Amino acid sequence: MLNLEKSAAAFAEAKTLMPGGVNSPVRSYASVGSTPPFIGRAEGSKIYDIDGNGYIDYVGSWGPMVVGHAHPRVVKALQEAAARGTSYGAPTLIESELAKLIMQVYPSMERIRMVNSGTEATMSALRLARGYTGREKIVKFIGCYHGHSDSLLVNAGSGMATFGTPSSPGVTRGTAADTIAVPYNDEAAIESVMERCGSEVAAVIVEPVAGNMGLVLPRQGYLRRLRELTEEHGALLIFDEVMCGFRASLGGAQAAYGITPDLTCLGKIIGGGLPVAAYGGRRDIMQRISPEGPVYQAGTLSGNPLAMTAGLETLRIITEEPEEGEADYSRQLTIRTKKLLLGWQEKAKKAGVVIQAHQAGSMFGIFFHEHEVWNYDDASASDQEAFKVWFHAMLEQGIYLAPSQFETLFLSGAHTDEDVERTIEAAEQGFKAVAEMGK
Ligand SMILES: *Cc1c(COP(=O)(O)O)cnc(C)c1O
Numbered sequence: 001m002l003n004l005e006k007s008a009a010a011f012a013e014a015k016t017l018m019p020g021g022v023n024s025p026v027r028s029y030a031s032v033g034s035t036p037p038f039i040g041r042a043e044g045s046k047i048y049d050i051d052g053n054g055y056i057d058y059v060g061s062w063g064p065m066v067v068g069h070a071h072p073r074v075v076k077a078l079q080e081a082a083a084r085g086t087s088y089g090a091p092t093l094i095e096s097e098l099a100k101l102i103m104q105v106y107p108s109m110e111r112i113r114m115v116n117s118g119t120e121a122t123m124s125a126l127r128l129a130r131g132y133t134g135r136e137k138i139v140k141f142i143g144c145y146h147g148h149s150d151s152l153l154v155n156a157g158s159g160m161a162t163f164g165t166p167s168s169p170g171v172t173r174g175t176a177a178d179t180i181a182v183p184y185n186d187e188a189a190i191e192s193v194m195e196r197c198g199s200e201v202a203a204v205i206v207e208p209v210a211g212n213m214g215l216v217l218p219r220q221g222y223l224r225r226l227r228e229l230t231e232e233h234g235a236l237l238i239f240d241e242v243m244c245g246f247r248a249s250l251g252g253a254q255a256a257y258g259i260t261p262d263l264t265c266l267g268k269i270i271g272g273g274l275p276v277a278a279y280g281g282r283r284d285i286m287q288r289i290s291p292e293g294p295v296y297q298a299g300t301l302s303g304n305p306l307a308m309t310a311g312l313e314t315l316r317i318i319t320e321e322p323e324e325g326e327a328d329y330s331r332q333l334t335i336r337t338k339k340l341l342l343g344w345q346e347k348a349k350k351a352g353v354v355i356q357a358h359q360a361g362s363m364f365g366i367f368f369h370e371h372e373v374w375n376y377d378d379a380s381a382s383d384q385e386a387f388k389v390w391f392h393a394m395l396e397q398g399i400y401l402a403p404s405q406f407e408t409l410f411l412s413g414a415h416t417d418e419d420v421e422r423t424i425e426a427a428e429q430g431f432k433a434v435a436e437m438g439k
Contacts (some may be wrong), residue, residue, distance in 0.1 A: 001396070002053060002395065002396055003051050003052075003053070004035055004037055004049070004051055004053070005051060006038070006049075006050045006051045007035060007036065007037045007038040007049055007050060007051055008035045010038040010050065011035050011036060011038065022036075026402070026403065026404060026407065029403045031403055031404045032387075032388050032391050032392065032403040032404070033388065034392065036403070037049035037050075037051070037053065037055075037400075038050045041070075042057065042065075042069035042070060043068075043069050043070045044068045044069060044070070044414035045057060045068055045069075045412060045414040045415040045416065045419050046069070047059075047069065047400055053398070054398060055395070055398045055399060055400035056398060056399055056400060056415070056419050056422065056423055057069070057400045058399070058400060058401055058402070058409040058410060058411070058423075059400055059401070059402050059407075059409070059410070060410040060411075060412055061273060062268070062402075062407070062410075063211075063243050063247070063268035063269065063408075063410055064268040064269050064271060064272060064273050064314075065273055065410070065412055066246065066247070066269050066314065066318060066333075066362065066410070066412055066413065067272070067314055067317045067318065067412060067413050067414065068412040068413055068414020068415070069273075069412075069414070071313075071314070071317065071414070073313050073316075073317060074272055074273070074310055074313045074314055074317075077309050077310070077312075077313040078306060078309055078310055078313075081094075081305055081306050081309040082306060084305070085305070086304075086305070086306055087301060087304050087305065087306075088305065089300060089301075091303075092303065092305055092308070094305055094308040094309060094312060095114060095303040095308055097308075097312055098114070098270070098308050098311050098312045098315070099112045099114070101312065101315050101316070101319065102266065102270060102278065102280075102315070103280070104319075105246070105250055105251050105255075105315075105319065106245075106251060106252065106254070106264060106266070106280075108254060108260045108261060108264060108281060108282075109264055109280035109281055110280070110281065110282055110283040110286065111280055111281070111282075111283050111286030111287070111289075112278050112279070112280030112286075113278060113279055113280060113286070113289060113297065113302075114276060114277075114278050114299075114302050114303045114308070115276075115277050115278060115279065115297075115299055115302055116275045116276065116277065116299055116301055116302060116304075116307075117147065117267065117275055117277050118146070118147045118240075118242035118243075118265065118267035118268065118277045119146075119147025119148050119149055119277075120147070120277060120299070121147075121242065121265040121266070121267055121277040121278060121279040122146040122147050122149065122152060122205065122238075122240055122242070122265050122279070123147065123149035123151075123152070124279055124297045125203075125205070125238050125263045125265055125279040125281075126138055126149075126151060126152075126202070126203060126205065126238070127295060127297065128263070128279070128285065128286075128288060128289060128295050128297075129202040129203035129235075129236045129238065129262075129263065129285075130202040130203075131288055131293075131294065131295035132202075132236065132285050132288050132295070133202045133203070133234065133235065133236065135199075135200055135201060135202040135235070136178050136200065136202060137178050137179070137180060137197060137200045137201045137202060138151060138178065138179050138180070138201065138202055138203050138204070138205060139179075139180045139181075139182055139190070139193060139194075139201055139203070139204040139205070139235075140152060140154065140179060140180070140181055140182070140204075140205050140206075141181070141182055141183065141184040141206055141207075141210075142155070142181050142182065142183050142184060142375070142376045143184055143210060143212070143213035143216070143375060143376030143379060144184060144205075144206060144207040144210055144212060144213075144240070145207070145212030145213075146205060146207070146240050146242075146265075147242075148168075150170075150171045150172070150175045151175050151176075151178060151179050152179070152205075153166065153167045153168045153171050153176075154166060154167055154171070154175075154176045154179040154181055155167040155181060164176045164177070164179040164180060164181045180193055180197070180201070183375050183376070183377070184206075184210060184213075184216065184218075184374070184375045184376060185216070185218060185219045185222055185374045185375050186375065187222065187225050190204070190225070190226065190229060191225075191229065194229045194230075194232070194233050194235075198229070198232070198233030198234075198235065199233060199234070201230075201233060201235040202235060202236065203230075203235055203236040203237070203238050203262075203263075204226055204229070204230050204235055204236075204237055204238065205238040205240055206223075206226060206237075206238070206239065206240065207240050207241075207243065207244065208223055208239050208240075208241065208244065208248075208252075208253030208254065208257065208259070208261075209243075209244040209247075209248045209253045209256075209360045209363070211243040211244060211363055211407075211408035212243070212406070212407070212408075213375075213376050213379040213380075213406050214358070214365050214367055214373065214379050214382070214405055214406050214407065214408065215358040215359070215360065215363055215364060215365035215408045215409075216358065216373060216374060216375065216378075216379060217358060217360060218253075218257070219374060223253070223257050223259045224257075224259060226259075227259050227260075227261075230262075236262040236263060236285070237261045237262050237263075238261060238262065238263045238264070238265065239252070239253065239254055239259075239261035239263070239264045239265070240265045241253060241254070241264055241265060241266055242265050242266060242267035242268055242277060243267075243268055243363070243408065244360060244361075244363065245264075245266045245267075245268070245269060245270070246266075246269040246270070246315070246318065246330070247269065247330075247360065247361050247362050247363050247410070248360040248361045248363065249330060249361055250318070250319065250328070250329075250330040252264075252266075253360075256360070256361075261281065262281050262282050262285060263279060263280070263281035263282070263285065264279065264280060264281055265277065265278070265279045266278045266279075266280075269311075269314065269315075269318075270311045270314075270315065271307050271310060271311045271314075272310035272311045272312075272313060272314030272315075273310055273314075274304075274306060274307040274310040274311065275301075275304075275307060276304075276307045276308070276310075276311050317329070317413070318330060318413070329413060330361060330362065332413070333361065333362035333411050333412070333413060334359075334361050334362060336411055336415060336417070336420055337359055337361070337362050337363075337364050337411045338359060339417075339420055340364070340411065340420045340423055340424065341357050341359050341364050341366075343420070343421075343423075343424030343427065344357060344366065344424065344427045344431075345357050346424075347424060347427040347428045347430075347431050348366075348427070348431045350428070350431070351428070351431035351432050351434065351435040352435050353368070353386070353431045353434050353435050354368075354369070354370050355367060355368055355369070356369050356371075356372060356373050358373070362410055362411045362412075363408045363409070363410060364408070364409050364410075364411070365405075365407070365408050365409050367379060367382040367405060368382050368383035368386035368387055368390070368405070368434070369381065369382040369383065379405075379406060380406075382405050384405065385437065386434045386437060387404075387405040389433050389434050389437050390430045390431070390433065390434050391403060393426075393429055393430040393433040393434075394426055394427070394430045397426040397429060397430070398422075398426070399422075399423055399426045399430075
């Protein structure tokens with residue numbers, strides 16, 4: 001049995017200080033009915049708790065740690081930057097350097113604005129879309145997560161595609177009424193919404209590869225249809241690539257699927273583990289942002305030199321030209337991720353457990369589900385009890401997975417073939433435990 005004595009004591013104290021003992025809900029392990037390990041340090045592909053347990057980490061701080069933890073180059077760059085002062089609230093060279101590097105990989109982003117979180121990026125992109133189009137409604141997809149700003153914390157109302165209802169107390173009905181929530185991967189649903197009220201829609205915002213209901217891929221032609229419909233009705237198409245940016249492929253989902261959105265939101269990876277996100281896109285739209293235009297958006301710590309440094313060094317590592325005859329960084333991650341997932345599928349089959357395994361570049365995940373998973377309804381019909389058993393069996397064996405079936409797992413450049421082998425071996429026990437449930 002894993003010894004989590006110190007973590008349990010730390011959690012008990014934390015609960016007297018912070019709601020649920022955490023600063024972001026999913027960390028509490030409420031969904032798997034146990035106590036979270038408290039983390040003391042991390043290095044490469046491994047994360048270590050304060051009880052002295054080490055794990056192979058597939059959470060990667062929920063996505064950002066694409067080069068692994070405490071990468072020597074990132075650490076060195078940060079140390080040097082810290083010695084030059086941690087914040088000035090004034091323009092710096094490094095902001096332009098990071099902007100240029102991002103825009104090289106994401107040519108649809110002709111102008112970019114740095115912010116501090118994915119929430120801020122999507123919220124600002126929507127304000128911009130509204131300011132630019134002079135329209136008020138937005139369309140989002142059920143099961144896509146875009147951070148916790150009010151207009152995005154909205155559920156579908158009754159009926160298949162209706163004006164939203166707040167999904168959290170504190171979100172006003174007025175705000176929710178301007179958000180239309182539609183099922184993901186359902187062309188007929190979005191077509192009917194756009195037919196009915198397309199002329200009022202400022203923007204359609206989508207996770208082009210959805211990672212917040214578990215990993216769900218877009219159906220063939222779906223993103224292209226969104227592009228056509230938004231163009232037809234004069235609405236902007238916003239790709240929220242906060243998670244899938246630099247993951248689904250180096251150039252994100254927009255490169256992988258060959259679709260050019262009007263605006264893009266990035267986050268997670270572009271801060272290399274520090275709080276950075278960004279939104280950007282067509283020049284004529286971005287020119288509406290203050291101080292060039294009238295749409296207001298600002299940030300005391302936006303473009304912070306430490307955060308820019310961690311992001312820039314991380315992106316430099318993953319965009320470097322590969323050695324002669326080697327695959328580039330993101331291709332290598334894709335190949336290793338595929339190997340891991342194939343190994344899991346084989347072990348599941350051997351144990352007689354049916355899973356749906358999904359991959360997009362270095363993002364991956366499984367559903368304990370008999371049938372294909374294409375949207376939120378499918379995902380939520382997965383076997384939650386099986387997931388709990390699997391999760392704990394893996395944790396016991398030193399494999400650190402997200403404590404929910406509705407999250408995505410990530411591979412980093414620090415994960416070795418040996419890590420992958422160990423993780424596949426552990427999966428044999430994990431699936432066996434699932435198969436033995438209730439016996
Ligand atoms: C994580 C995430 C966000 C929110 O980012 P925060 O930095 O947590 O505010 C928004 N959109 C997507 C797709 C995400 O995965």
